[in-house]
Amino acid sequence: MCGIVGYVGQRKAAGVLIDCLSKLEYRGYDSAGVALFEKSGIEVIKATGRLKVLAAALEAKPELSATCGIGHTRWATHGAPSDLNSHPHTSEHVTLVHNGIIENYLKLKEMLLSNGYTFQSETDTEVLVKLFDFNYDGDPLCTILKTLSQVRGSYGLAIMFKDFPDRIYGVRKESPLIVGYGQGENFLASDIPALLKYTREYSILEEGQIAEVTEDKITIYDEFGNPTEKEHLTADWDVEAAEKCGYAHFMLKEIHEQPKAMLSTISPRIEDGMPDLHVKSLTDDYLRKVKRIHIVACGTAMHAGMVGKTAIERLCRVPVEVDIASEFRYRDPIIGEDELTVIISQSGETLDTLAALKLARAKGSKVLGIVNVVGSSIARESDDVIYTYAGPEIAVASTKAYSVQLAVLYLLALRMAYARNTLSQEKVQAYVKELLRLPELIGEVLEDSEQIKYLASQFMNCDDLFYLGRGFDYALSLEGSLKLKEISYVHSEAYAAGELKHGTISLIVEGTPVIALATQDDVFEKTISNVKEVKSRGAKVILFCKKGVSVPADVADYIVSLPVYEEIFMPMLTAVPLQLFAYYMAVLRGCDVDKPRNLAKSVTVE
Ligand code: F6R
Numbered sequence: 001m002c003g004i005v006g007y008v009g010q011r012k013a014a015g016v017l018i019d020c021l022s023k024l025e026y027r028g029y030d031s032a033g034v035a036l037f038e039k040s041g042i043e044v045i046k047a048t049g050r051l052k053v054l055a056a057a058l059e060a061k062p063e064l065s066a067t068c069g070i071g072h073t074r075w076a077t078h079g080a081p082s083d084l085n086s087h088p089h090t091s092e093h094v095t096l097v098h099n100g101i102i103e104n105y106l107k108l109k110e111m112l113l114s115n116g117y118t119f120q121s122e123t124d125t126e127v128l129v130k131l132f133d134f135n136y137d138g139d140p141l142c143t144i145l146k147t148l149s150q151v152r153g154s155y156g157l158a159i160m161f162k163d164f165p166d167r168i169y170g171v172r173k174e175s176p177l178i179v180g181y182g183q184g185e186n187f188l189a190s191d192i193p194a195l196l197k198y199t200r201e202y203s204i205l206e207e208g209q210i211a212e213v214t215e216d217k218i219t220i221y222d223e224f225g226n227p228t229e230k231e232h233l234t235a236d237w238d239v240e241a242a243e244k245c246g247y248a249h250f251m252l253k254e255i256h257e258q259p260k261a262m263l264s265t266i267s268p269r270i271e272d273g274m275p276d277l278h279v280k281s282l283t284d285d286y287l288r289k290v291k292r293i294h295i296v297a298c299g300t301a302m303h304a305g306m307v308g309k310t311a312i313e314r315l316c317r318v319p320v321e322v323d324i325a326s327e328f329r330y331r332d333p334i335i336g337e338d339e340l341t342v343i344i345s346q347s348g349e350t351l352d353t354l355a356a357l358k359l360a361r362a363k364g365s366k367v368l369g370i371v372n373v374v375g376s377s378i379a380r381e382s383d384d385v386i387y388t389y390a391g392p393e394i395a396v397a398s399t400k401a402y403s404v405q406l407a408v409l410y411l412l413a414l415r416m417a418y419a420r421n422t423l424s425q426e427k428v429q430a431y432v433k434e435l436l437r438l439p440e441l442i443g444e445v446l447e448d449s450e451q452i453k454y455l456a457s458q459f460m461n462c463d464d465l466f467y468l469g470r471g472f473d474y475a476l477s478l479e480g481s482l483k484l485k486e487i488s489y490v491h492s493e494a495y496a497a498g499e500l501k502h503g504t505i506s507l508i509v510e511g512t513p514v515i516a517l518a519t520q521d522d523v524f525e526k527t528i529s530n531v532k533e534v535k536s537r538g539a540k541v542i543l544f545c546k547k548g549v550s551v552p553a554d555v556a557d558y559i560v561s562l563p564v565y566e567e568i569f570m571p572m573l574t575a576v577p578l579q580l581f582a583y584y585m586a587v588l589r590g591c592d593v594d595k596p597r598n599l600a601k602s603v604t605v606e
Contacts, residue, residue: 002087002099002604003027003073004177005194006158006168008215009185010067013037014058017071020187020194021051026250026394027190028600029073031086034058035095036066037165042095046086067215070158070168070188072097075600078105079122089126091117091133093162094143098125099190100154100175101605108150124153132159140169144210145225148173154351154604158188170211175604176349176377177205179218181232186213191602192235192373193392203230204375233375249593251395251487255579256446258400259439262572264389265404266411266435273429275415277408279384282368284419290340293320294365296328296356297344298603300398300482301405305344306475307571308409314568315417325352326606329359341365342412346393346401347602348376355606357381370408372401386412395594396601397487399579402479403442406572410435434566438573441563445576448560452577455542455558456584462513465492468500468534469517470527476571477517480578487596488585497530510538515581518545519562519570531555544574 003024007016017034032054033046043064047054051073058064072087078101079085087097102108105124108131113119117130128151135146140161148155148171156175160168170177170188180187180195180202188211189195195202205211208223220230247253269277293312295305302324309320323333329352335341341360345353348371357378360367369382372390379385388404414431417423423431459465465484467477474496481494495504497516508514514534518527528551535541535555543556546564562573586593 002075002190003029003194004070004097004099004156004158004188004190005072006070006170006188006213007185008068008166008168008213009182010215011185012064013066013069014064016198017069018051018055018058019197020189021071021073023193023196024073024189024191025051025595026396026601027073028075028396028595030076030081031083032071032073033086033088033097034069034071035088035090035097035160036064036069037160038064038066042090042160042162044088044090044095046083046088048081048083048086068165068168070095070097070160072158077101077605078124085121085123087125089121089123089129091129093136094129094132094159095162096125096129096132096157096159098128099156099604100173102128102151102155103153104151128155136161138163140164141210141212141221141225144169144171156190167212167214170205170213172205172209173207174351174354176602178202179205179211179213179220181218185215186218188213193394196235200235201232202235203232248587249395249583251397251399251583251593254393254395254400255576255583257391258403258576259442259446261390261400261404262407262442263439265407266438269411270432270436273432274418274425275411275428275432277386277411277415279368279386281366281384282415287416287419289338290318290416291336292339293318294328294333294335294339294341294360295320295322295344296325296341296353296360298325298350298353300402300479301344301346301353303475303479303482304402304405304409305342306478307406307472308342308413310472310475311410311413311568312416315413315423316420317422318416318420323356325350325356328356333359333363335360335363335365337364339365341367342370343367343378343382344370344405345376345378346372346390346398348373348378349602349604350378351604351606354378354381370405372404396596396599397483397582403572403575406575407435407438410569431566434569437565438569441565441573442576444563445573448577449580451560452580453584455560456581456588458558459513460585460588462490464507465490465513465515466508466534467492467494467515467517468497468527468530470497470523471520472568472571473517473519473527473574476574476578477515479575480515480582483579483582484585486599487582487593488589488591489597490585490589497527500530501533505533505537508534508537508539512539514539514541515578516541516543516556517574518543519574520567524549528552528555544577546570
């Protein structure tokens with residue numbers, strides 16, 4: 001979603017802001033803009049479309065010399081992408097950029113209209129900036145406190161007051177915002193990658209906190225306006241982690257980073273051959289007592305939860321429910337005593353997931369977060385966190401974050417199975433040994449990328465595609481299908497292989513592409529029967545199975561053979577060619593792989 005940056009220092013702010021915004025492009029946006037404290041007053045420059053359009057507009061104005069300013073990439077919510085609707089928005093005294101939604105903006109607009117204000121855009125943000133103006137009393141802090149007390153909704157804001165050209169302000173509620181500490185310069189941003197080129201030292205603003213940023217000082221105030229101390233954190237992500245490093249796209253780079261991400265996530269959690277999650281409260285005693293698990297997440301993270309459910313139920317014999325966060329939060333879920341809620345999120349900022357977390361806690365559930373971004377809202381609100389060590393994921397389509405989420409869920413399942421005595425210590429150790437082979441095996445799968453590229457070239461013109469599988473393969477096919485849809489814009493559906501004939505098989509005609517996943521020994525023959533059903537109706541089939549299994553003749557047009565591996569862990573291997581298939585389909589179809597249309601990386605609105 002929208003990206004926010006702010007700069008106060010000695011460099012030319014325009015260049016720094018564009019540079020920082022470019023590192024937030026991955027969040028998704030459709031217009032961009034900056035506001036600069038020039039000697040002549042505040043100058044606002046905006047452009048619809050990609051950041052390079054804004055950069056060109058700024059380059060055409062070499063006279064811009066401001067060393068203080070704010071910038072924004074907008075993902076349209078209220079009003080179409082246009083120069084008028086894009087940020088910054090201005091009023092007589094105040095200029096600001098906003099990430100989030102002001103829910104009571106219509107009411108506020110009525111009040112402002114009756115006080116003589118006029119509006120040019122369709123946005124809730126223009127209402128907000130005029131409300132700031134209405135409340136402005138010469139004191140920025142008091143104005144911020146008063147204005148935000150009248151506002152309902154979510155916001156991350158960077159604000160400039162015309163009368164205070166040496167500073168910018170930042171404030172947040174439910175939308176992420178950090179401050180970055182430099183030498184003779186300071187920053188505001190929605191996310192760490194924006195700042196890595198300039199500084200690694202940062203603090204995360206808490207709900208309601210206000211940051212006053214000048215070139216030599218950052219003062220943080222609490223929600224009542226009292227100065228407060230803030231812990232300084234150091235980002236351990238390096239600049240390369242947020243660069244493409246020779247890969248054509250971030251998505252390809254991140255797919256190739258999976259062996260390393262897996263190793264970083266799994267190996268610190270193995271002690272004496274046994275999984276040890278290093279989470280104080282997840283004692284064996286506690287894991288023995290858990291009666292049910294709720295896994296709650298959105299999108300790809302929810303699909304990881306589906307694989308986790310299959311693993312936990314199979315290995316631990318504990319019932320697991322998986323919920324889409326936006327459904328969970330409004331369905332009044334039943335959470336009993338000794339039930340654990342597991343919240344999965346790459347960004348740690350997904351609004352629906354965060355709301356689901358708060359609801360689970362309010363219902364008395366213990367909450368375990370599985371999160372990639374250290375210090376993010378979900379990490380901080382959870383009772384305990386297991387961090388996935390994927391490093392920054394920049395491409396909108398999640399790949400490495402999904403894989404490490406799976407790894408953590410398998411580790412949890414194994415530890416729980418040991419604690420509950422559904423698996424012996426020897427058996428758990430044998431599984432762990434297998435798990436440690438994973439980085440190497442993913443490397444092997446990546447070496448076969450050319451075959452996947454070839455398959456994509458054979459299917460690139462299709463309009464619809466089906467993914468089939470049973471059990472683990474069904475859970476994975478949901479993710480394969482989502483990956484394809486989101487970046488290549490090819491419609492696809494994932495089906496439990498046995499379910500197709502209950503209706504959907506009517507869509508299979510001569511040439512319909514089907515990707516069939518058959519990596520599980522116990523249901524291999526059943527899945528092959530289902531594949532035969534579509535094949536005999538003319539489907540063009542790519543079959544994914546383990547090397548060496550015997551596949552009946554004429555069942556598939558193409559076979560992708562995967563390394564022979566412990567079958568419960570197969571989703572972590574099979575995911576890789578599915579990601580590559582989606583990637584190459586998108587590339588061949590000329591799509592903007594890293595920034596698919598209409599999508600945002602971090603979804604901070606409902
Ligand atoms: C798809 C994708 C999304 C996210 C979803 C949740 O590739 O990335 O479906 O998985 O928006 O995001 P997080 O994990 O940040 O909560």
